[in-house]
Amino acid sequence: MAYYIGADLGTSSVKLILCDRSGAVVRSCTKNYPLRYPHPGWSEQDPADWWNAFSEGVRELVSGIDGVAGIGVAGQMHGLVILDAEDRVIRPAILWNDGRTFEETDYLNTEVGREKLSAYTANVAFAGFTAPKLLWVKKREPENFERIARIMLPKDYINYRLTGVYATDYSDAAGTLLLDVKAKRWSGEMLSLCSLDRSQMPRLFESGACIGTLLPGAAKELGLPAGVRVAAGAADNAAAAIGTGTVGDGKCNISLGTSGTVLISSERFRMDRNNSLHAFCHADGGYYLMGCMLSAASCNKWFCEEILGTGDFSAEQARIGGETLGRNRVYFLPYLMGERSPVNDTNASGVFLGLRPDTTREAMLQAVLEGVAFAVRDNVEVARSLGIRIESSTVCGGGARSPLWLTILCNVLGIELRVPETEEGPALGAVRLAMVACGEYPSVRACAREPKTAKTYPPDPETAARYEARYRAFRKIYPSLKELFSELR
Numbered sequence: 001m002a003y004y005i006g007a008d009l010g011t012s013s014v015k016l017i018l019c020d021r022s023g024a025v026v027r028s029c030t031k032n033y034p035l036r037y038p039h040p041g042w043s044e045q046d047p048a049d050w051w052n053a054f055s056e057g058v059r060e061l062v063s064g065i066d067g068v069a070g071i072g073v074a075g076q077m078h079g080l081v082i083l084d085a086e087d088r089v090i091r092p093a094i095l096w097n098d099g100r101t102f103e104e105t106d107y108l109n110t111e112v113g114r115e116k117l118s119a120y121t122a123n124v125a126f127a128g129f130t131a132p133k134l135l136w137v138k139k140r141e142p143e144n145f146e147r148i149a150r151i152m153l154p155k156d157y158i159n160y161r162l163t164g165v166y167a168t169d170y171s172d173a174a175g176t177l178l179l180d181v182k183a184k185r186w187s188g189e190m191l192s193l194c195s196l197d198r199s200q201m202p203r204l205f206e207s208g209a210c211i212g213t214l215l216p217g218a219a220k221e222l223g224l225p226a227g228v229r230v231a232a233g234a235a236d237n238a239a240a241a242i243g244t245g246t247v248g249d250g251k252c253n254i255s256l257g258t259s260g261t262v263l264i265s266s267e268r269f270r271m272d273r274n275n276s277l278h279a280f281c282h283a284d285g286g287y288y289l290m291g292c293m294l295s296a297a298s299c300n301k302w303f304c305e306e307i308l309g310t311g312d313f314s315a316e317q318a319r320i321g322g323e324t325l326g327r328n329r330v331y332f333l334p335y336l337m338g339e340r341s342p343v344n345d346t347n348a349s350g351v352f353l354g355l356r357p358d359t360t361r362e363a364m365l366q367a368v369l370e371g372v373a374f375a376v377r378d379n380v381e382v383a384r385s386l387g388i389r390i391e392s393s394t395v396c397g398g399g400a401r402s403p404l405w406l407t408i409l410c411n412v413l414g415i416e417l418r419v420p421e422t423e424e425g426p427a428l429g430a431v432r433l434a435m436v437a438c439g440e441y442p443s444v445r446a447c448a449r450e451p452k453t454a455k456t457y458p459p460d461p462e463t464a465a466r467y468e469a470r471y472r473a474f475r476k477i478y479p480s481l482k483e484l485f486s487e488l489r
Contacts, residue, residue: 002069004438005061006424006431008236009050009075009155011035011095016057017424018065019431021440023447025424027065031057036092041099044092047081047157054158058222068224070210071162072231072434074239074426075155077175080133083150090144093154094133097294099338101132102346104139108132108177112193114275120189122181122271122279123174127338127346131177134194151200155233162230163212168202170281171238179204181279181287182269205232207239207283208436208444231430231437234283237261237290239429244394244420245450247284252390254376254409254417256399260296262341262379264289264388276342276382283433284444289388291341291379296372297399299334299350303368308361317369317404319362325408326466330354330363332371333477341379343478347485353477369405370467373412374474380413392416394450396423403457410457411464412471420451 001020008015012035018027031053036044054073062068078096083089094100108117108125117124125132130153138145152160153176156168173179173186178194178201180187186201205211210229219226234242237255241263246253249267254260266287271279277289295302304313335348352364380390395417399405410417432447441447 001067002438002440003065003067004069004431004434005058005071006427006429006434007054007057007071007073007158008239008426008430009054009073009158010236011076011097014050014053014057015425015427016054016061017427017431018061023431027061029057029060039100043095043098045095046092047089047154050154050158051161055221058224062223068228070229070231070434070438072430072432072437073155073158073233074236074430075153075158075172075233077153077172077235077237078128078130079154080130080137081152081154081157082137082144082148083152084147085149087150090147091137091141094136096128097337098133099127099346101127101136104132104135105346107135116189117177118271118275120187121177121179122269123177124275124344125177126340126344128340129175129177131190131194134196138195148200150202151196152202156202159211159230159233162214162218164215165212166202167205167211167232169205169207169232169234169283171207171283172233172235173204174280175235175278179281181281184281206285207232207234208433210437229434229438231433233430233433235280236426237263238280238283238288239426239433240396241265241288242283242429242432242444242448243424243426243451244396245448246394247282247445247448248286250388250390252393254393254395255397256296256372256395256405257397258296258298260293260372260376260397262291262376262383264383264390270386272382272386274342276344277379278341283429284448289383291382293334293372293375293379294337294340295334297397299332299336299368299372300399302336303365308365313402316365317402320366320404324362324366325411326463326470328363328366328370328470329356330359330367331474331477332364332367333481334368334371334375342382345482345485347489348478349485349488351477351481369408370412370470371474372399373405373409374471376409377412377471378475390415392418394418394420396420396425406457411459412467414459414464416459417457418453419455419457421454422451
């Protein structure tokens with residue numbers, strides 16, 4: 001019996017699953033590691049902590065198991081890992097949610113120019129992307145910048161420790177702002193802008209390609225044979241899309257996690273005129289458009305825990321009656337951490353609008369759920385402006401466990417939502433990539449099956465019509481406050 005390991009290298013932990021040849025999960029485990037905030041707005045991790053957690057988890061998974069054939073790793077995007085000429089980590093990794101690069105981001109978008117960035121990479125600069133982080137290191141830590149021999153992303157560090165190969169895949173590379181996404185090659189213009197040489201960049205692979213086999217030392221540490229094959233892997237969102245069958249043309253997956261994403265797969269390269277959505281390479285060999293909202297389920301968590309003083313989210317939502325849907329007078333702008341898609345504004349913040357003496361806690365909580373749903377629709381509308389028809393979507397993440405929230409969301413979007421029966425997220429996608437790397441499937445699309453649906457949420461025409469009017473009003477809030485956000489910063 002052949003087994004496959006999939007890992008999801010997240011922001012606070014690594015989740016690992018062991019699957020058999022049928023794709024059924026045999027074992028799983030999660031190992032945590034610390035997240036450091038050395039200054040306000042900074043977010044860093046030690047790559048050694050990733051490896052220690054990963055190796056501990058693998059040893060636990062494979063205890064008493066023979067026949068592991070392949071490993072696939074998915075990981076948090078955009079994080080900057082830099083090695084010196086002796087392959088030593090130079091400094092802690094700067095993560096996707098680190099906000100220190102607002103000056104570098106502004107320089108790229110304003111002085112280099114959004115038009116040039118879009119031509120070079122199909123994207124514009126966001127504070128979380130990798131290129132602004134490199135410019136920050138160059139300016140603030142020049143001695144570290146001079147030592148850089150290798151640049152990689154978080155999951156690529158794990159793959160390097162496994163195989164000794166400096167590699168990345170197209171889906172993760174697309175989020176660096178260093179890749180020419182349409183041509184699938186490192187952008188010479190962007191490397192020059194960042195004072196980098198192509199020799200410092202990892203070799204590019206498709207996600208299901210085998211980049212090598214386990215080094216003898218890694219095999220011994222993990223308790224595995226040296227012949228185990230390692231897939232190039234994928235960015236977490238691309239891997240999650242493989243796990244939900246969001247491949248090919250026009251498929252959609254919405255994630256309501258701590259942050260939120262809307263991912264729309266495409267056979268061909270697409271980008272919107274304003275670069276409001278990220279145009280990235282997909283793990284299936286095609287492309288995808290993605291909107292990323294920095295705060296989604298975290299808005300609900302913040303309001304319930306910090307404002308209402310309760311962790312019983314279900315009980316709070318149970319107080320909201322169905323007759324209030326589409327009739328709430330309170331609005332909430334869900335930009336607690338600033339916002340990426342589609343406004344790209346680090347100055348933006350959360351806002352309640354429409355509060356009156358008779359406003360209740362139920363109305364405010366409902367506004368929070370609705371505000372996130374409206375923000376999701378903002379991203380969907382950009383895709384629709386390109387002529388993409390989105391008639392249904394899978395939905396995953398912690399927010400997908402809320403029937404109320406999904407009822408609101410399906411009516412705000414006017415589409416059917418499907419909740420998968422099981423959700424293993426990026427780790428399941430990573431397993432499937434390992435299976436492709438080992439020849440179990442001829443291609444990524446051949447194994448990217450949509451999971452069975454546990455529940456379906458269809459929109460109600462009357463409720464959807466009420467939310468249509470409220471969404472039109474919601475769209476006016478941010479433009480009215482944009483200049484004020486900048487002044488308040």
